[in-house]
Amino acid sequence: MAEFLLKSDIAEIAQRLGEASRDFSGKTVLLTGGRGFLGRYFMDVFAYLNEHVLEQPCRLVALDNLITAGKEGAEVPDLPNVTFVNHDVIEPFQWEGPLHYVIHAAGIASPFYYRAYPLETLEVAVRGTRNMLELAQCHQARFTFFSSSEIYGDPDPKHVPTQESYRGNVSAQGPRACYDESKRVGETLCYIFHEKHGTATNTIRPFNVFGPGMQETDYRVLPNFANRIKASQPLNIYGSGNQTRTFCYITDAMVGFLLVILRGVPGEPYNIGNPKPEISMLELVKRIESVLGRKVAHNIIEYPDSYPADEPNRRCPDIRKARLQLKFEPSVDLNEGLRRFLTWADKVYTGEA
DSSP states (O other), rough: OOOOOHEEEEEEEHHHHHHGGGGGGGGGEEESTTHHHHHHHHEEEEEEEEEEHHHHHEEEEEOOOSSSSSHHHHOOOOOEEEEEEEEHHHHOOOOSHHHHHHHHEOOOOOHHHHHHOOHHHHHHHHHHHHHHHHHHHHHHOOEEOOGGGGGBBBBOGGGGGTTTTTTOOOSSSSSTHHHHHHHHHHHHHHHIIIIIOOEEEEEEEEEEETTTTOOOOOHHHHHHHHHHHHTOEEEEETTSSSEEEEEEEEEHHHHHHHHHHHHHHTOOOEEESSSOOOOOOHHHHHHHHHHHTTTOOOOEOOOOOSOOOOOOOOOOOOOOHHHHHOOOOOOOOOOHHHHHHHHHHHHHHHOOO
């Protein structure tokens, strides 16, 4: 069995974070969604920082109710200075002792799962966010909320690339509303706590992050493609195939996330992603063929019933704010990210359709 996360990627994240990471020395961090795709990276990065970088270890408390963690997420590693608690954040959580950072990364982000769990999706972003904000307020901790690029909905073309100031084009009713609208309410809660209570809040809006550690059962485009490549089956492209995305490799995304957590201007939201290239799903197949060095068969099919309608036609971030305020700069180009991900997936995925 290959490493479920690439050790070289974890080391790269820590190295690129540089001196900023030393602010975690001797601090206590509470992380929700600790066994999700991003949560597992946070756990491994903090373990690496403790072993190789920090003068005093950072204590990490990771919460997760494991509802969508899968078999890999449910296998909690025994890491020094890391405490795992099986807890649903829609219920209040009490913590005795110091607490300096709260990272609220719990959520049901896969369209397949938020269609299956719409009320749970809504509650974790609304009630869960309020619970964690109240905890941060009590301890005067910095608070970071993981929102989504989906809060922008399907942007008007004149607002692509999309800035943080864009108000969104979303529907309050429909199969995506439980996710989109609850993330918007979560952001509103952050705004209220910052304005009314002075809580140092930040919101992160990730744009199509990918990399090793994505599970086949997430049913997202790149795990779906990697699964079918492993099984020597044609790739299924939903809709017209002309919908566009930009993809951000996990090391770039994690550096951006940690810079927001450590250095974000209180009260501010930040897009974290890679603004280029913006490519269609058909162009993504060509990129994969270039990385693999061979042709890959594909079919254009209707959206399956399990996939929520109203998919945004374009999604591309404007990251000038993060560049200017945080010195965030993606450095892994798409082909290199795809090479790392597909090489990893070939070793890990079962190849089952």
